[in-house]
Amino acid sequence: IFDSLAVRLDGPRADGTTLTINWDFTDIDEEWVLGLEHGALHCQRGADPDAAVSLRLSHRVFVEILSGVVEIADALASGALVLDGDAEALVELFGFLDDPDYTFNIVTP
Numbered sequence: 489i490f491d492s493l494a495v496r497l498d499g500p501r502a503d504g505t506t507l508t509i510n511w512d513f514t515d516i517d518e519e520w521v522l523g524l525e526h527g528a529l530h531c532q533r534g535a536d537p538d539a540a541v542s543l544r545l546s547h548r549v550f551v552e553i554l555s556g557v558v559e560i561a562d563a564l565a566s567g568a569l570v571l572d573g574d575a576e577a578l579v580e581l582f583g584f585l586d587d588p589d590y591t592f593n594i595v596t597p
Contacts, residue, residue, distance in 0.1 A: 490531040499527035502584040510542035541573035
């Protein structure tokens with residue numbers, strides 16, 4: 489899923505921004521670090537103690553947020569998403585993502 493976020497990233501707009509976000513997926517017992525540097529996203533297993541923000545949520549809730557089924561604010565209010573750190577870093581990351589274009593041509597003439 490992080491790779492799909494990387495495809496949606498507006499690299500030129502994100503260039504010059506550096507941030508790190510920890511993701512703790514409670515239902516699959518995995519931790520990931522998502523980093524933004526030089527207009528590109530990268531991820532790896534583990535956690536970064538210096539991350540701007542750490543998120544604790546289930547993988548299911550993560551997919552629901554990315555697909556627009558659940559709003560981040562609603563997930564926070566319900567406790568399905570727990571945020572520790574600078575929430576602005578998460579807002580900044582999502583602000584660099586373009587909406588997917590579902591009308592692209594699979595085959596061009």
